[in-house]
Amino acid sequence: MQTVGFENHDHTVCVGVGMKAAEDVCAAQGLRLTKGRRRVLEILLQEHRAMGAYDILGMLSDEGFASQPPVVYRALDFLVANGFAHKIQKLNAYIACAHPGDSHTPVFLICRACETVAETAAPLQSTLGEAAEKIGFKIETTIVEAEGMCPRCRETETAV
Amino acid sequence: MQTVGFENHDHTVCVGVGMKAAEDVCAAQGLRLTKGRRRVLEILLQEHRAMGAYDILGMLSDEGFASQPPVVYRALDFLVANGFAHKIQKLNAYIACAHPGDSHTPVFLICRACETVAETAAPLQSTLGEAAEKIGFKIETTIVEAEGMCPRCRETETAV
DNA sequence: ATCGAAGCGTTATATTATATCAAGTCATCC
DNA sequence: GGATGACTTGATATAATATAACGCTTCGAT
Numbered sequence: 001m002q003t004v005g006f007e008n009h010d011h012t013v014c015v016g017v018g019m020k021a022a023e024d025v026c027a028a029q030g031l032r033l034t035k036g037r038r039r040v041l042e043i044l045l046q047e048h049r050a051m052g053a054y055d056i057l058g059m060l061s062d063e064g065f066a067s068q069p070p071v072v073y074r075a076l077d078f079l080v081a082n083g084f085a086h087k088i089q090k091l092n093a094y095i096a097c098a099h100p101g102d103s104h105t106p107v108f109l110i111c112r113a114c115e116t117v118a119e120t121a122a123p124l125q126s127t128l129g130e131a132a133e134k135i136g137f138k139i140e141t142t143i144v145e146a147e148g149m150c151p152r153c154r155e156t157e158t159a160v
Numbered sequence: 161m162q163t164v165g166f167e168n169h170d171h172t173v174c175v176g177v178g179m180k181a182a183e184d185v186c187a188a189q190g191l192r193l194t195k196g197r198r199r200v201l202e203i204l205l206q207e208h209r210a211m212g213a214y215d216i217l218g219m220l221s222d223e224g225f226a227s228q229p230p231v232v233y234r235a236l237d238f239l240v241a242n243g244f245a246h247k248i249q250k251l252n253a254y255i256a257c258a259h260p261g262d263s264h265t266p267v268f269l270i271c272r273a274c275e276t277v278a279e280t281a282a283p284l285q286s287t288l289g290e291a292a293e294k295i296g297f298k299i300e301t302t303i304v305e306a307e308g309m310c311p312r313c314r315e316t317e318t319a320v
Numbered sequence: 321a322t323c324g325a326a327g328c329g330t331t332a333t334a335t336t337a338t339a340t341c342a343a344g345t346c347a348t349c350c
Numbered sequence: 351g352g353a354t355g356a357c358t359t360g361a362t363a364t365a366a367t368a369t370a371a372c373g374c375t376t377c378g379a380t
Contacts, residue, residue, distance in 0.1 A: 325378090348353100
């Protein structure tokens, strides 16, 4: 399982890799990574956490972008539709994709204490897809979000 | 896989079984299935679909219950906390539990055409839990929601 | 009967997200 | 190089979902 989220790491690399991957995909597919879309992705990569749409909007408007909700929702729609970001349903929040470029069904591990979110790959989907197919249901996308305690918060909790 | 949602069935049985299960669990655990909570569960069982909180609230207020949001959210919180109903994150909607009494990690199959929701059992969780544990993450609850096309809508689609 | 916890009524507000329409931008075709 | 059409953005308004807070009531235990 490749997992991103709880290890220490050189974060500037994440941002660079993420932006590069998005640029490449957009170039290859004729998608327009416009100023606002690019900036939202940068913010998500830099912050490296699940962010509410209005958190992002606040940052954008501080930087001179328009301050209406559609500004950020449009950018997020684009990023999510093209796999550069994901929505965390449980938190109504958005996070940069940790495996950009790969086609994948992500699994999110969400810490209920600190709300840190890690993205991992699913060890399971084909089984579920086959089981669903048996009753005639055709799965197109799957959301998997596991809530619990991250390593860091488990330590803190037991220490208290 | 036991699946509930796409088959034809005698629906009054569902309601009776669901209410009975909730009553039994409440009696066993000292929980109070008050008038409002009971009525919300009945509504969810009768409608047999994912309903928005405000849809339910509308029905309640038509019946003489108070018409403020907390009325329904409190009842839903109780029902969800005790396993009598589930929240469908993808739809911001609530649905009666199809396997009342069993402890289970549900998997929902959501039709993107008609929004019908079926609840099935997960063929997978232990694998995910073990994988998460290897990186120190302790999973407590898991949300699995698969979106796609139900048998009925697939037929209609190909017919068109 | 009284006490404390749980539940409910009510007002107000917070949070998240979308509809709509006009104006701007960009690539392409002629 | 101007017309065209698809896509993108600006801006206003509103919809949809959910919670905070406070006081009163109800219930069950002592």
